Amino acid sequence: MKLIGKGVASGKIILMGEHAVVYGQPAIAMPFLATQIKAEITAAPENQLISSYYQGLLAKVPQALKNLVTLVYALQLHFADNDGLQITIESNIPAERGMGSSAAVAVAITRAYFDYQETALSEKDLLAFVNLSEKVAHGNPSGIDAAATSGPNPLYFIRGEELATFPMNIDAYLIVADTGIKGQTRQAVADVAELYQQNATIEEVIQNLGKLTKTARQEIIANQPHILGELMTKAHHCLQQLTISNTSLDQLVDVALAHGALGAKLTGGGRGGCLIALASDLTSAEKIAAAQKQAGAKNTWIQGLGGFA
Numbered sequence: 001m002k003l004i005g006k007g008v009a010s011g012k013i014i015l016m017g018e019h020a021v022v023y024g025q026p027a028i029a030m031p032f033l034a035t036q037i038k039a040e041i042t043a044a045p046e047n048q049l050i051s052s053y054y055q056g057l058l059a060k061v062p063q064a065l066k067n068l069v070t071l072v073y074a075l076q077l078h079f080a081d082n083d084g085l086q087i088t089i090e091s092n093i094p095a096e097r098g099m100g101s102s103a104a105v106a107v108a109i110t111r112a113y114f115d116y117q118e119t120a121l122s123e124k125d126l127l128a129f130v131n132l133s134e135k136v137a138h139g140n141p142s143g144i145d146a147a148a149t150s151g152p153n154p155l156y157f158i159r160g161e162e163l164a165t166f167p168m169n170i171d172a173y174l175i176v177a178d179t180g181i182k183g184q185t186r187q188a189v190a191d192v193a194e195l196y197q198q199n200a201t202i203e204e205v206i207q208n209l210g211k212l213t214k215t216a217r218q219e220i221i222a223n224q225p226h227i228l229g230e231l232m233t234k235a236h237h238c239l240q241q242l243t244i245s246n247t248s249l250d251q252l253v254d255v256a257l258a259h260g261a262l263g264a265k266l267t268g269g270g271r272g273g274c275l276i277a278l279a280s281d282l283t284s285a286e287k288i289a290a291a292q293k294q295a296g297a298k299n300t301w302i303q304g305l306g307g308f309a
């Protein structure tokens with residue numbers, strides 16, 4: 001056993017397909033490398049967590065971190081480890097903003113724990129542990145957050161299928177803007193499930209989202225940013241129908257479009273959190289990001305989409 005086990009993960013962005021992916025439709029996601037999380041594990045008399053949110057016994061974490069209790073117990077059971085641990089987390093992934101922070105923290109801890117145990121970790125085992133944690137955090141996770149926060153490649157993700165990477169190499173820039181409002185992924189996923197039961201048109205909306213994602217895939221491969229932008233805005237309208245948007249997200253989508261974005265939509269669980277906008281070049285992306293800040297976005301990031309092989 002090592003003195004210190006270390007693990008890292010990144011945030012993620014869903015370009016297309018959130019919520020519909022829970023129902024078997026495809027989604028396109030990528031790691032968001034501007035946001036990172038690091039976990040370190042050392043021996044301690046009892047299981048403890050040290051993070052910017054909480055410092056203390058793992059057994060006494062607030063409800064929002066209960067997923068980590070499940071994860072750590074599962075890891076310790078796997079190694080028949082009865083000793084205590086101290087987990088130290090350092091993160092610049094904004095929590096509850098649709099950037100996959102709950103999955104990323106689970107990825108980083110699982111990696112750190114296997115490193116601590118000096119044991120190789122397969123991708124399959126990693127995703128199994130993280131999805132266990134995500135079930136507690138999100139209720140019915142598709143697995144996309146676990147997959148997108150754990151690898152370096154963009155993904156074309158279909159629930160239950162082998163992970164397929166995706167050649168995201170399009171001449172465009174993505175602006176990510178944080179509304180500053182905590183998203184409510186668990187509640188949003190549960191509310192869509194209820195809508196789905198009650199209202200027959202919801203299945204159609206979900207299928208439309210799936211079609212938009214499939215077309216987006218083709219247009220990315222064909223390097224057609226303008227068409228991709230239009231598909232993104234259409235997806236936002238579908239997500240509105242699923243009751244997943246809110247006033248702040250809608251306003252910031254409008255601001256992006258009014259300032260030259262090719263398209264814009266919420267990203268991730270919704271009901272707050274972040275939105276993404278597509279720009280044709282860096283100058284345009286900077287202009288859109290500045291307008292988002294002026295309209296109340298708490299933070300913005302710009303990620304080029306031409307760099308992924």
Ligand code: MEV
Pocket residue numbers: 014017018019020021022098100138140141142143144145185189268269
């Ligand atoms: C959350 O980042 C993405 C959702 O589609 C939920 C999931 O796929 O688990 C809203």
